[in-house]
Amino acid sequence: MPYSPQHKQQSRQKILASAYRLFTLNGYERITINQIMADCQLTRGGFYAHFSSKSELYTEALKFGTTASPLVLGNLKSLSTQHWLTELFDGYLSIEHIRGIKPCPLAFLSADITTRDRAAKAAYKNAFLGMNKRLLALVKQVMPFTTEQMFALSSMMIGTVAIAKTINDDKVALQLLRATRKTIRLTLNGI
The missing domain is CATH 1.10.10.60 (Homeodomain-like)
Structure with a gap:
């Protein structure tokens, strides 16, 4: 049957x-x-x-993972946009994330994707663009922000996680994560 x-x-x-x-x-x-x-x-x-x-x-x-788990860190309705963004950046730039707790494919597959076929690269690009579009919509609720600024911010986040997960030294990884969180807060006027 x-x-x-x-x-x-x-x-x-x-x-x-x-x-x-x-x-x-x-x-x-x-x-x-x-x-x-x-x-x-x-x-x-x-x-x-x-x-x-x-x-x-x-x-x-890759398509499944980036659409099945959009940028969600708790209930958005119960948090102010500013608080939700802080939670998002702190969670993304955390030691738990680089250890593979709810891993972001944009960071975890950044080197892997370079050797894949066109379809995989297109899926990765679409995931990156989609993430930036969702983040930009949220950041714009708090302050004026451009697509180019969002690209720079998200690339810094993704790159930080990609590098931090390859460093076999928690102390250095934590410093890197902390430095990027601080830079993001400065960029976003204290978020």
Whole structure:
């Protein structure tokens, strides 16, 4: 008896969630289809009902992760925009984040994406642009800000996390995170 369309969609979502998490934490080369399918408790044979290749899955997982977990750090309705932005920047630029707690694919895959195909690079670019658009809309509620300023700020955040996660020294990583948080607050007039 064939599976229902709903069951197939649920299986696809499980595969995407596992792939997103595993690729983000380990990169493309260090993860296999077998590992992804085992992680989501499905068989390897089921993989090909949803994706034609590991490369396609990588691209789709990047899209999934950046749309399934938009910039949310708590309930936005219960916080002022200024307080929410502070929470966002502090959470993003934290030791927990560089250790892989809710990892951002923009930071965690910044080096990995350079060796991927055009579709993956396009998904990464769209994730970056989407994040900037959402952040800019929030920052503009607090102060005037341009797209170029947002690009600089988000690139600083992403770069800081990318570098801090590669440094095998918590003291230096914490200094880097703290310095970037301070610079962002100065840039955003004390947020």
